[in-house]
Amino acid sequence: MSQAAYIRDMMSDPASDLATGPSEVSSFYSNLNVLLTGGNGFLGRLLIERILRSCSGVNTLFLLLRAKKGKSSEDRFEELFDDVIFDRLKREKPGFAQKVRLIEGDVGQIGLGLAPEQRELLRATNVVIHGAATVRFDETLRTATNINVRGTKEMLRLAKEMPNLKAFVHISTAYSNCVREFIDEKFYPPPIDSDKLLNLVEILDDAPLQHLTPVLLGKYPNTYAFSKAVAEDVIRRNDHRLPVCVVRPSIVIATSKEPVAGWINNVYGATGIVVGAAVGLLRTLHCDPDMIADLIPADYVINNVIVAAWDLAEARNSNINNADSSKNPEIDEPPIYNVVSSCQKPITWGKFMQQIEDFGLQIPSMLCIWYYCFKLNKYEWVHKMYAIFLHLLPALIVDSVARIVGREPMLWKAYKKIHKFSAVISYFATQQWRFNNNGVLRLSAKLSPADQNQFELNMDKFSWSEYNYHFIRGLRVYIVKDPLHTGPKAVVRYARLRLAHYTLISVLCGIIFWLLWTLVRFMGI
Structure with missing residues (x-):
């Protein structure tokens, strides 16, 4: 089979999306303006593709991009849609480009590096999906804090200026509280107050900050998990009472179905292990084969993000119309979704x-x-x-x-x-965590049959054997760049x-x- 034929075969049947009737989630996005950060990343690209294809009634998709590695934000924007995952979108929704608008900015800067006219333009945003983050485990504390913590705080400040905001979805990680053995869908006390951490980063030079980093991290294994835990505290405090929620994926791996089976564009985490072993370089790993590998296909994460925004807006409308809304706990405690596989479909590393x-x-x-x-x-x-x-x-x-x-x-x-x-x-x-994902299951049960078919959240019907068959082929095609023929x-x-x-x-x-x-x-x- 040729590489092109394989990709075509692995793409979901577009007719199946409409097999059980209209979608409430897709209808929600009609005529709305969505702001997405981190659009050039792995999850970001999938979010762009899925929103424009499955929620095609969206009015405008704002993409906040920055210059990087000698490329301007405009260059990165133009190169973005050359990826194979947009082939299905180009075929089914050929006019999608008219809905996408580049916003030049940087989440690591105060004020997000936005020009006044761009900030004014973004006032029309209805849904914010904040996915921008540095995911490097060995990142300096200064960089991790500026992007993951300050960026989240600046995004909330921007969202405050949006009079018609319906939902703000913050993408975190299931391991933001990895110092705990059991992780519920709730907020935990942060390792340090977010304002104190930002002040430390501002007043300390690189050398003393680097010296202090191990003390600040404590039991946290890296600056990524640490900064993500602090960023969640920024969301929890939410001084402006915005409609916010948190999506916490575990170890994200290649797609299961959407828009093509087995697609991935990086070698982070478990993917790096598989690629290293497959090409014959990696021969040993310090790993307990009996421990649960909490891996989650990327499209399950994307589905949860898109549906969470819809649910957040629905709940907010219900609360506004409810005369006794002051007693509704959902207003006071933003919902959190642990997007994990271990609750329904656990699999060991071995x-x-x-x-x-x-x-x-x-x-x-x-x-x-x-x-x-x-x-x-x-x-x-x-x-x-x-x-x-x-x-x-x-x-x-x-x-x-x-x-x-x-x-x-x-x-x-x-x-x-x-x-x-x-x-x-x-x-x-080498460690084991237990998660609760009742919020995800509740969200799945709330969906109509059409939306359950189109935006799959519950992994009850998921097959690891079927997934890994396509996963290894996807790595060969998309990462190793070796065609199947x-x-x-x-x-x-x-x-x-x-x-x-x-x-x-x-x-x-x-x-x-x-x-x-x-x-x-x-x-x-």
Whole structure:
């Protein structure tokens, strides 16, 4: 099957969206203006596509974008719609571009970097979806705070200026409270007051702030989770009494169905593990295979965001019309949605990786560097032993040969980065959290049959086996950039890699045996 044919086959049938009647959620967005931050990110692109396709009656979609990596906001905006995930949108809604409007700004700046005329234009916004964030776990505290905390505060200030605002959806993370074993759909005390953190960032230079960072983080594993916890406190305080809610996804992975099965454009988190193992670079991970891997397909997150805005507006209208609304707790406590898989469809890391291995070995890539050999190690010392013999020792041999033949050694540097990445992942792969997602289930039950069909929230009917079949193919097509038609050649090449793998293992075993024998003779044993 060609790559183009695969993508077409994996796209959902557009007729199925209308199979059970009109959509209340889609109708809600008709003639509304939506402001989206983080539109150039993974979830942002999916939100843009889904709103413009499934909620096509929307009046205007404002995209807040900033210049980045030498590209202006206009350049990034023009490149945005070249992505394959917009192919279905272009086919079904060819006039969608007329509804999209670029707003140049930066959530990391005071005032969002908005010009006065742009700020005035955004007063017409009805729905705000705040998804902009830095998701790097090793980000400096200053940058993480400016984007994740200050950005949220500035967005709320902007929302205050919107007289017809119906909903403000803040995308957080299920691990914003990862210092707790059980995470309910409620707010928890922040690790530090948001205003105090912002003041610290403003008055301290880089060196003292970096020195203070471990103290501030405490039990938090990284600046991402820490800053997201503080950002939630900004939402909770919500001094302006805006209609707000929080969507907390767990570990986001490729799409399940919408707009195409298996699409992803980054190697963060679990995706990086799968890609690293598939190409033969990653061979060991400090991970308890019996722990639940709380992975969530991206389109479930997108569905929840879109539906949450609708529900928030519906609840607000109901409260306004209710003479006894002062006693309604929903006004005082913004709703939170834990978008997780562990409540309805739990899967362990071991079972997840076993399915990935089974499907992956059926379609090896032409771009595999080495033969697949991957092990999840519960104990850190065992993982480190594996890393020495399966990562560092082969890297030393390969780089030595590269120097001899006059090529640049690269493998040792690559493994330094891989070990840094895997050390971050191990925190989430060796611990267990329990979540409550009753809010998501309530939201799903509230939907009409048409909306339950179009905006799937409940994972009861979800199949990990079916998902992983498409997931591994999506990684091959979208991340590794290896079209599926190379399959037969890849199988032949992979057989050669397997022979080379076992040959190298034999050589390494011989070297180890010789070293041990030499040591025994030297010690006179």
